[in-house]
Amino acid sequence: MLSWALLFLIIALVAGVLGFGGIAGASAGIAKILFFIFLIVFIVSLIMGRRTPPPT
Template identity: 60%
Template structure:
């Protein structure tokens, strides 16, 4: 999922380079959302793994 955020970030950077403001803003927003979802899933996985180790 983090790879998907990086892909959208690259799309946003390329679109900004060519002057497509709307496309760049949309891709950057999607990249930000996907990145935060990946971070939340990572934290949940670490917490679940920590509880699994206490048995």
């Protein structure tokens, strides 16, 4: 998911340099959303991975 966010960030940068403001804004928005989803999933997986197994 982080790779998708980086891909959309690169698309936004290239579109911004070439003067396509609408495409750059949309790609930057998508990259931001994907990055925050990645962060949430990463934090949840860290929390869930640190739990100790129940005693048997």
